[in-house]
Amino acid sequence: MALNRRSAISTNLLAILLMLGSTNVSIVECRRHVLDGSDVTYAAINCRKHTAFLTDFGGNGDGQTSNTEVFRAAVLNLSQFENDGGSQLIVPPGRWLTGSFNLTSHFTLFIQFGAVVLASQDEGDYPLIKPLPSYGSGRDGPGGRFSSLIGGSHLTDVVITGDNGTIDGQGSIWWKKFHKKKLKNTRPYLIEPMYSNQIQISNLTLINSPSWFVHPVYSSDIIIQDLTILAPVDSPNTDGINPDSCKNIKIQDVFVVSGDDCVAVKSGWDEYGIKFGMPTEQAIIRRLTCISPDSAVIALGSEMSGGIKNIRAEDIRAINSESAVRIKTGPGRGAYVTDIFVDKMTLHTMKYVFWTTGAYGQHPDPGYDPKALPKVDRINYRNVVAEDVKMAGNMGGIEGDPFTGFCLSNVTIGLSEKPKKLQWNCTDVSGVSSNVTPEPCDALVDKGSIECEYPSDPVPIDTVQLKTCSFSTKKQILTSSLVHHLGYFSQTLWLVATFDAMLKP
Template sequence: MLSKGVYVLIMHMAMVALLLLLAWSNAVIIVDGYGGQCSLNPTLDPRPHSVSILEFGAVGDGKTLNTIPFQNAVFYLKSFADKGGAQLYVPPGKWLTGSFNLTSHLTLFLEKGATIIGSQDPTHWDVVKPLPSYGRGLEVPGGRYQSLINGYQLHDVVITGNNGTINGMGSVWWEWFTLHTLNHSRPHLIELVESDYVVVSNLTILNAPAYAIHPVYCSYVHIQNVSISAPEESPFTVGIVPDSSNNVCIEDCIVAMGHDAISLKSGWDEYGVAYGRPTENVHIRRVTLSAFSGSTLAFGSEMSGGLSNVFVEHSHVLDSDKGVQFRTTRGRGGYMKEIVISDIQMDNVYVAIAATGHCGSHPDDKFDPNALPHLDFITLKGVIGRNITVAGSFAGIEESPFTNICLSNITLSINSISSAWECSNVLGSSDFVNPEPCPELRNPTNSSSSCFYLLSTSGRKASAL
């Protein structure tokens, strides 16, 4: 028979365990910025084993190819996976390499002054199959070049450093893309596939050939204190792309790219629908974003697996074509719903808020033109914009209008005499929005928080199913 004290202690421990479990399963609590996936900040305990890339014959002169030393080092450290894992230390120097794979329970650590440089010789990049949720390469049908740093079906992987650098040397890839001479779709810099408990932190990432960080089919991803940039003229370069992934935190990052800064995706047309894995439970906070030709915060247009339960807060958007944009088109299927964007400052942005149902191409002619995407329960609250040309542009799909768009406490300083808002096939409500939105978005709400209440309630119900 248990004593009363022991019984109370056991019940208390059970309650704590239950609360921790709920915290992980309900990763984003969308009410006024409290909680969220980023509150589950992982602690990076030191690995019990560490080796230097120098021990495997690497030469940091910026000229010697170090692909084999990186591959051999990772192969050696794989033996420590059941012994607490290991660290691969990259000291100061310029470490030229082709693509290489990581292993579970590994920390790749780049010291200050260390730069991993991607080779500009395409033969140093393996060619791999297209992702199943895309069906083909994004840019060229068929396979795609493998990313510089890869992981597949890994657990507990950390890519970090003392502000070390990864430089993709993307200029040759941008030229080949522009000239339409690519044999395969461009590689990314960091790509983790079907992996969980992934951390990317304390790094500078430069000149990605296409995407800088691409977690796809991943769970529990934490991207923190990373600076990512590519020149304004770099074509369709994107900073961070959570793709059919869940429980993602992106915080304290600076991202400036040629196209999109952060873009959420989940597969392309019939392939994304068939794969059926959404991007959900994403928390983005305290980021500074710039996107020259695209959007600082982009949703889609490849979103056929669905995007939901996304919370963005306390961020700065500047010097960009578009601030926040939702993109989709007929034939995509899928949904974008239960998304809250709160406390955003915008400076020098052409279009502050945009949503279009007429964006993006199709992978092939097998898509179903009757697969209509749905955009529902989107909230923007507490947005201040200066030097904005167009406040908002909403162009929904006639057969599937964008619904439940909630705008609250938004003040945008418009620098143009043109129409501040453009709307078609959209329905929503607004409170304290200046300039006044188009009639389709002027349905009054009971209070400025009503949209948030409905959204958070909907999210919790969805999580409980």
């Protein structure tokens, strides 16, 4: 409570002081004299009229000085330009230690090459927030959630990008606490836009998240592309990208090494997700490469109680992963997983190629309805080549609630040196197959020469054309008005730090 109170008071104090200061001069409106350097260009859903650098706000990139209030104040100041062409905050080369901060609308956070946004390992830098309404409980424990490192709610037109800059979640301390069961609240996610639309996350390296890396939730019109996502393969719950109760999503050209699912499509948990009722739909996952020895390349669920439908995946590659596409659900989940289309998977060293689980048993609390059974139907896989596989298919539905409408065509699975004796385990499932090796189970009826469906029309997000945006990296000589403003800003930060210290127990 004390931490939340201090954070709220500090934020309010900053807002008041910056509001008073902005009557005189605006940081990004100040003219600058340039001496040398070059322009950086990048692709984004929208370009911005106003530009500022984190150093303009007193940021220190030594990797030890906290920039939490600097990031928060920078975004707050730049939010005044939401309706005046938007703004972009440039994070220059350096190691910028920070706790949680939120973004604003019509805004770009650009992390330059050589810049590392370094996540604080202090729990106090992540204010506690309530569990997601479609989950009803934290994922790590019964309490709330630590705020994500970079977040924001009810935003429009937000870009988080760079020229391969890095966001380092420094997750090891959180993983240790999780393994020792010392957490009552859910670990921070790295990036989490909520209730937002027109989101772009691109051209970055993300490493060592405390838990899930990228978690758009209750959002729409999302482009996630050109990311490298890295975590130790034994790190807990470090899912790569988890669109959750979202619509119109593109995930493409992403490389993930993870301790959990590389991409997990979700939509809420048991009775809370059923009540919230927001599906994830109209998504395409393209040119994903995954390494995850203990988890799926693409998971559908297990939290899918708002429904999952109209999901496409194409040109998928995996090395040393547990399964290719895994459907995870169980009694209590309700809702549906339907209209799933997969085309062209190349897999090497897998435990399973096809894995469907109707007995996934994790629940938020005992209040779930075991009679709330999910509907799984119209699941299409075609053009799959796999090598060094232990088992072709482990496919289980739910007794009395069979999973139907599977279609497998043009599938060639090469087995490992010591494969399982039983290559297909099919229980409470039904469907058809064509040109599948090794020969599938009787529940997947051989239909001769057919091709499973894959839609030819584009998903809506594929029609979005990115613009070419830019900013100057030239050495800055600040005008006298800007120097005056930064002097005021330094005083603001000093007041906030002093006020915050006074509140500490």
